[in-house]
Amino acid sequence: xxxxxxxxxxxxxxxxxxxxxxxxxxxxxxxxxxxxxxxxxxxxxxxxxxxxxxxxxxxxxxxxxxxxxxxxxxxxxxxxxxxxxxxxxxxxxxxxxxxxxxxxxxxxxxxxxxxxxxxxxxxxxxxxxxxxxxxxxxxxxxxxxxxxxxxxxxxxxxxxxxxxx
Amino acid sequence: xxxxxxxxxxxxxxxxxxxxxxxxxxxxxxxxxxxxxxxxxxxxxxxxxxxxxxxxxxxxxxxxxxxxxxxxxxxxxxxxxxxxxxxxxxxxxxxxxxxxxxxxxxxxxxxxxxxxxxxxxxxxxxxxxxxxxxxxxxxxxxxxxxxxxxxxxxxxxxxxxxxxxxxxxxxxxxxxxxxxxxxxxxxxxxxxxxxxxxxxxxxxxxxxxxxxxxxxxxxxxxxxxxxxxxxxxxxxxxxxxxxxxxxxxxxxxxxxxxxxxxxxxxxxxxxxxxxxxxxxxxxxxxxxxxxxxxxxxxxxxxxxxxxxxxxxxxxxxxxxxxxxxxxxxxxxxxxxxxxxxxxxxxxxxxxxxxxxxxxxxxxxxxxxxxxxxxxxxxxxxxxxxxxxxxxxxxxxxxxxxxxxxxxxxxxxxxxxxxxxxxxxxxxxx
Numbered sequence: 001x002x003x004x005x006x007x008x009x010x011x012x013x014x015x016x017x018x019x020x021x022x023x024x025x026x027x028x029x030x031x032x033x034x035x036x037x038x039x040x041x042x043x044x045x046x047x048x049x050x051x052x053x054x055x056x057x058x059x060x061x062x063x064x065x066x067x068x069x070x071x072x073x074x075x076x077x078x079x080x081x082x083x084x085x086x087x088x089x090x091x092x093x094x095x096x097x098x099x100x101x102x103x104x105x106x107x108x109x110x111x112x113x114x115x116x117x118x119x120x121x122x123x124x125x126x127x128x129x130x131x132x133x134x135x136x137x138x139x140x141x142x143x144x145x146x147x148x149x150x151x152x153x154x155x156x157x158x159x160x161x162x163x164x165x
Numbered sequence: 166x167x168x169x170x171x172x173x174x175x176x177x178x179x180x181x182x183x184x185x186x187x188x189x190x191x192x193x194x195x196x197x198x199x200x201x202x203x204x205x206x207x208x209x210x211x212x213x214x215x216x217x218x219x220x221x222x223x224x225x226x227x228x229x230x231x232x233x234x235x236x237x238x239x240x241x242x243x244x245x246x247x248x249x250x251x252x253x254x255x256x257x258x259x260x261x262x263x264x265x266x267x268x269x270x271x272x273x274x275x276x277x278x279x280x281x282x283x284x285x286x287x288x289x290x291x292x293x294x295x296x297x298x299x300x301x302x303x304x305x306x307x308x309x310x311x312x313x314x315x316x317x318x319x320x321x322x323x324x325x326x327x328x329x330x331x332x333x334x335x336x337x338x339x340x341x342x343x344x345x346x347x348x349x350x351x352x353x354x355x356x357x358x359x360x361x362x363x364x365x366x367x368x369x370x371x372x373x374x375x376x377x378x379x380x381x382x383x384x385x386x387x388x389x390x391x392x393x394x395x396x397x398x399x400x401x402x403x404x405x406x407x408x409x410x411x412x413x414x415x416x417x418x419x420x421x422x423x424x425x426x427x428x429x430x431x432x433x434x435x436x437x438x439x440x441x442x443x444x445x446x447x448x449x450x451x452x453x454x455x456x457x458x459x460x461x462x463x464x465x466x467x468x469x470x471x472x473x474x475x476x477x478x479x480x481x482x483x484x485x486x487x488x489x490x491x492x493x494x495x496x497x498x499x500x501x502x503x504x505x506x507x508x509x510x511x512x513x514x515x516x517x518x519x520x521x522x523x524x525x526x527x528x529x530x531x532x533x534x535x536x537x538x539x540x541x542x543x544x545x546x547x548x549x550x551x552x553x554x555x556x557x558x559x560x561x562x563x564x565x566x567x568x569x570x571x572x573x574x575x576x577x578x579x580x581x582x583x584x585x586x587x588x589x590x591x592x593x594x
Binding site for chain 1: 304
């Protein structure tokens with residue numbers, strides 16, 4: 001790891017259709033082999049999430065959301081500056097924490113990275129299997145490019161605004 | 166006629182979902198129901214027709230918190246059916262993997278789920294504001310447990326390296342040695358934790374439990390031993406279903422267990438501790454005594470202290486295993502199927518987990534039976550609540566509700582394993 005490392009963390013269950021959106025974006029970014037970018041997947045609970053971003057300068061977390069927006073809608077939150085809506089991100093279980101709870105815990109413990117951007121992709125089909133919806137597939141491609149561009153140009157946490165689609 | 170209604174629609178800080186209903190009329194409890202309303206998960210059904218070697222990976226999917234317990238009970242059952250015994254370093258590695266699960270599960274429950282009850286916080290995030298170092302250390306301890314599971318299991322959630330007969334791959338000595346310093350820290354912190362949780366304020370409440378757990382002649386039980394109770398049961402695991410039965414009750418999709426022709430019983434840390442205090446290492450016995458525990462603890466609210474003592478045991482046992490480890494030449498022993506029935510009973514963090522499988526000569530599972538600890542504890546939970554509420558009807562609704570939730574969390578219930586969702590409703594009419 002170098003001092004300028006960015007960690008990209010893909011969340012979700014690859015066997016629950018649109019829930020795999022975050023994993024898919026992370027895997028796309030891994031294929032680009034960008035220098036100083038580490039891609040992490042398989043994080044399934046709060047303390048592991050904190051651990052994943054602990055030593056990074058910048059962390060980008062991607063997960064599916066359920067907010068009532070159009071399928072494929074992309075949310076972008078600068079977690080250091082704004083609250084992550086609790087109800088959007090599905091908790092992994094009542095035993096562990098959701099992303100928003102984990103951000104709150106990390107903030108309390110002083111364990112947030114210097115930069116933390118949370119992206120959400122609105123899903124509609126969370127049924128068992130891997131048949132993600134076309135809108136989500138399109139959003140996965142779009143968000144991949146958005147994140148790669150941000151990484152290459154130096155991430156400016158406040159741009160673009162949340163809800164860009 | 167005086168009636169009161171206390172209702173909690175969603176009980177937090179437990180695994181899974183359930184509901185509790187208490188009806189009180191004229192200061193008398195007329196109904197106590199611990200409802201588990203999730204649909205059945207059919208694991209026992211879809212194990213049928215699968216190969217005996219698949220059981221550890223399939224059953225690990227039952228729980229994200231205690232997958233090792235499911236793997237250990239299923240592998241032991243299959244090995245018993247096939248007439249194979251796993252010993253030596255492979256047996257030790259299984260105990261080490263189980264120690265990892267106990268450390269991560271107990272740490273999560275003690276500090277993140279149960280401690281907020283005693284310290285007066287809604288959740289661990291709120292608690293972290295006033296106790297940041299405690300929460301940081303708790304997460305560090307939990308991570309050490311998870312890391313043991315990653316090394317031995319391949320990953321911490323639903324491990325993939327366990328097989329009937331042993332492991333797919335076993336660690337190098339130097340890989341295990343890297344855990345020595347972290348585990349020394351973990352042991353020291355666990356000792357501090359016993360002291361800390363012993364200073365909490367505990368409701369004055371005791372019950373005359375029948376404690377059921379494994380008991381092994383030489384060690385604190387994890388994977389092996391007789392099924393033992395403080396009221397006379399001492400049987401091999403193959404006799405489990407001759408002494409325990411499951412009953413369908415209308416208000417729960419999870420079966421209730423009881424001792425045949427007797428009543429409820431308790432599995433989990435309090436039972437293991439009471440039945441096996443003499444098998445704890447000296448350092449854990451000393452910590453327990455200094456924390457004010459006697460050799461039997463009948464106050465379920467004090468289960469948090471016993472869990473902390475068990476963490477001392479788990480760290481100490483993990484260090485013992487690592488220090489004596491010699492890498493086995495083969496990661497597993499050969500296991501050939503035969504037509505037989507096998508039983509496996511091991512100690513999940515929250516209690517005894519029983520598996521039974523019938524397999525045919527080709528190794529195809531013909532029948533499966535799984536009895537998880539939370540379903541065994543359902544009747545004990547209901548009885549705790551009944552007796553606790555009876556003795557504390559004078560308390561205001563908010564205090565009584567808080568303590569009822571706390572009483573349920575005493576069991577660290579894994580409702581998803583038995584089924585799911587807990588709504589607490591005390592209906593006083």
